[in-house]
Amino acid sequence: MPEKAIHRVGIGTDLHRMVPGRPLVLGHVEVPFDQGPAGHSDGDVVLHALIDALAGAAGLPDIGEMFPDSDPAYAGIDSGRLIEQVMQRVRALGFAPVNADVIIHAERPRLSPYKAAIRDEVARLLGTDPDRVSIKAKTHEGVDALGRGQAVACTAIVSLGRGQPVP
Numbered sequence: 107m108p109e110k111a112i113h114r115v116g117i118g119t120d121l122h123r124m125v126p127g128r129p130l131v132l133g134h135v136e137v138p139f140d141q142g143p144a145g146h147s148d149g150d151v152v153l154h155a156l157i158d159a160l161a162g163a164a165g166l167p168d169i170g171e172m173f174p175d176s177d178p179a180y181a182g183i184d185s186g187r188l189i190e191q192v193m194q195r196v197r198a199l200g201f202a203p204v205n206a207d208v209i210i211h212a213e214r215p216r217l218s219p220y221k222a223a224i225r226d227e228v229a230r231l232l233g234t235d236p237d238r239v240s241i242k243a244k245t246h247e248g249v250d251a252l253g254r255g256q257a258v259a260c261t262a263i264v265s266l267g268r269g270q271p272v273p
C-alpha cells in the first residue's frame with residue numbers, strides 16, 4: 107500500500123549584526139553594500155533561516171546543533187554548502203519542498219533589484235522551481251535596531267511534502 111501523503115511546515119528566523127567591510131550575502135547572492143553581517147560563517151541570514159525552517163519541517167536538529175559555531179570547520183563557510191547538506195538529509199527522509207516564503211528585514215540597501223536573483227538561487231539550492239519560492243523585503247521604518255541598520259534579519263517558512271508527487 108502506498109505511504110499516506112504527509113505535508114509539513116517549518117519556520118526559521120535569523121539575525122546578524124551589520125559591520126563595515128564584510129560582504130553582504132543574502133540567499134547566496136552578493137549584494138553590493140559597504141557593510142555586511144558579522145558572523146562565524148558568511149552570515150547569510152536567508153539561508154540560515156531557511157535551514158531552520160527545513161529542519162523544523164523535516165524533524166531535524168536546528169542549525170546550531172547541525173553546524174556548531176564552535177567548530178572551526180564552519181568558520182567563514184559558504185552557507186550554500188550548509189543548505190546543500192541539509193537538503194540531502196531532507197531528501198533522504200523522502201521529503202520534497204512544496205514552497206518557501208521568505209521575508210528579509212533590512213533597512214538598507216534597497217533589495218528590490220536583487221529579489222529575482224535571490225529567488226532563483228534559493229530555488230536552485232532547494233532543488234525546486236522559482237515559482238515555488240517567494241522573496242519579500244521589508245524595512246523597519248527606522249524603528250528598532252533593524253530600522254537603524256544595525257542588523258539584518260530573515261524570517262522563512264517552508265513546506266515539505268512526502269508520499270505523493272508534490273502537487
Ligand code: MG
Pocket residue numbers: 120121122145149150151154
Ligand atoms: Mg546565522
